[in-house]
Amino acid sequence: MAGDAEMQMSVAAVIRHAATVDDTADSMEAARGAAAYVQMGAEAYGQICAFLPRLIDPVADRAVTALGESATALREAAANLRAVAATTEAADAASARRLADSAGRLELPL
16 A cells, blocks of 8 residues: 555665766767767768758757757756755664664654
8 A cells, every 4th residue: 555665765776876877978978979070061962962961951950959958868867866865865864863862762753
């Protein structure tokens, strides 16, 4: 039933996951840089396919933008994960202090 289960979270695991998310953001940023660098000039298509850059360039530009936005969102998610870990650690430390200071006399609710 809802509310009956205990929640446990490894702060170290959350911090490790945040580092993995940062690594993924680095990869997205590298992909964005590569996509921006590799765009071909109009002369690469020749005379017969000269119309292609007008079709391909806007899509490529949107892809570069999307990759950059994805990297930014991943970095924000990693920062939020670190904030959750820090808040959890602080709450656990405060609860431990209250228990230690209570000397067996707990005032409920905690």
